[in-house]
Amino acid sequence: xxxxxxxxxxxxxxxxxxxxxxxxxxxxxxxxxxxxxxxxxxxxxxxxxxxxxxxxxxxxxxxxxxxxxxxxxxxxxxxxxxxxxxxxxxxxxxxxxxxxxxxxxxxxxxxxxxxxxxxxxxxxxxxxxxxxxxxxxxxxxxxxxxxxxxxxxxxxxxxxxxxxxxxxxxxxxxxxxxxxxxxxxxxxxxxxxxxxxxxxxxxxx
Amino acid sequence: xxxxxxxxxxxxxxxxxxxxxxxxxxxxxxxxxxxxxxxxxxxxxxxxxxxxxxxxxxxxxxxxxxxxxxxxxxxxxxxxxxxxxxxxxxxxxxxxxxxxxxxxxxxxxxxxxxxxxxxxxxxxxxxxxxxxxxxxxxxxxxxxxxxxxxxxxxxxxxxxxxxxxxxxxxxxx
Numbered sequence: 467x468x469x470x471x472x473x474x475x476x477x478x479x480x481x482x483x484x485x486x487x488x489x490x491x492x493x494x495x496x497x498x499x500x501x502x503x504x505x506x507x508x509x510x511x512x513x514x515x516x517x518x519x520x521x522x523x524x525x526x527x528x529x530x531x532x533x534x535x536x537x538x539x540x541x542x543x544x545x546x547x548x549x550x551x552x553x554x555x556x557x558x559x560x561x562x563x564x565x566x567x568x569x570x571x572x573x574x575x576x577x578x579x580x581x582x583x584x585x586x587x588x589x590x591x592x593x594x595x596x597x598x599x600x601x602x603x604x605x606x607x608x609x610x611x612x613x614x615x616x617x618x619x620x621x622x623x624x625x626x627x628x629x630x631x632x633x634x635x636x637x638x639x640x641x642x643x644x645x646x647x648x649x650x651x652x653x654x655x656x657x658x659x660x661x662x663x664x665x666x667x668x669x670x671x
Numbered sequence: 672x673x674x675x676x677x678x679x680x681x682x683x684x685x686x687x688x689x690x691x692x693x694x695x696x697x698x699x700x701x702x703x704x705x706x707x708x709x710x711x712x713x714x715x716x717x718x719x720x721x722x723x724x725x726x727x728x729x730x731x732x733x734x735x736x737x738x739x740x741x742x743x744x745x746x747x748x749x750x751x752x753x754x755x756x757x758x759x760x761x762x763x764x765x766x767x768x769x770x771x772x773x774x775x776x777x778x779x780x781x782x783x784x785x786x787x788x789x790x791x792x793x794x795x796x797x798x799x800x801x802x803x804x805x806x807x808x809x810x811x812x813x814x815x816x817x818x819x820x821x822x823x824x825x826x827x828x829x830x831x832x833x834x835x836x837x838x839x840x841x842x843x844x
Contacts, residue, residue: 535736536734536736536768540768569738570738606809606810606811606827607809607810607811627798628797628798628810631795631796631797631798632795632796633795633797634768634769634795635795638795641798643798662798663797663798663801663802663808663809663810664797664798664801664810665732665766665797665801665810665811665812666810666811667736667737667811667812668737668739668811668812668813669811670738670739
């Protein structure tokens with residue numbers, strides 16, 4: 467009995483240590499001004515996509531998003547609109563689905579393919595299948611946006627955060643954070659609001 | 672580990688049955704929030720995060736659509752039941768969307784027979800209020816604050832029952 471208790475205690479300590487450690491790793495990641503390491507992830511058309519494929523791009527709008535999160539769903543049309551507005555100006559949207567699909571079957575590769583088709587995604591919808599890319603970025607939730615500017619030294623993080631300030635009602639938005647950031651970069655200006663925060667769905671590990 | 676949680680839940684259910692008069696207040700809250708959910712913006716919510724009353728306040732941000740939140744709710748319920756006589760108060764702040772209060776949140780509270788106090792936070796300007804809860808909060812939920820008077824700790828993580836109880840006990844010392 468006593469040994470059992472001791473084992474249980476040791477286990478509890480181990481488990482809590484592990485969960486706290488994992489927590490910390492996902493909280494780190496890119497800060498404003500960091501150069502992003504390129505990645506190679508599978509798109510819904512089964513082809514692999516890297517940032518280096520986009521020779522003509524001036525930068526990128528990276529969207530960590532998914533099929534199932536209510537916030538991601540509320541923002542889906544606005545992500546599509548971002549690509550329609552900015553891809554032609556050199557800032558395409560790259561959407562990345564970071565969730566563990568065993569935990570969230572609604573975010574499976576097949577489900578991603580279906581959703582992208584239903585909504586006519588004009589941008590790649592990549593799966594972070596081994597969940598290695600989102601921790602590099604430090605993404606913790608969906609949706610979680612990163613605006614990158616292509617420079618000589620690489621793709622530099624210029625904005626991290628939310629799309630805008632009203633998830634409930636696109637017509638009531640006062641601050642379009644991502645658009646403001648990209649507009650500033652297109653004009654060669656500094657992004658004024660570099661980070662924002664919003665509630666989102668924790669990325670499922 | 673799971674078994675002990677179940678046991679706790681069963682025990683708390685039993686003890687609840689026996690001490691009905693004492694728990695009456697809590698259940699009224701449950702029914703009240705079922706019938707008449709209290710909805711606040713952040714300015715109104717802020718007072719619940721800064722009570723100066725010698726109690727240990729365990730404030731959990733959650734939503735019915737958040738699977739890890741729903742998973743850990745029974746731990747908060749068990750904690751509330753076990754420590755209700757030790758000045759521990761659990762408050763569950765729902766971040767469900769307003770258009771789901773009737774269809775999802777209220778039925779959930781009723782179906783799960785949630786006894787801790789549930790209130791809803793409806794404030795779309797998250798970039799303004801999130802840092803006021805905690806400067807390091809990325810916005811992922813579940814997230815929990817445990818505080819007693821000026822002493823507080825913020826947790827952007829999921830809890831096991833053991834982890835939660837351990838944290839609360841550090842505030843009871």
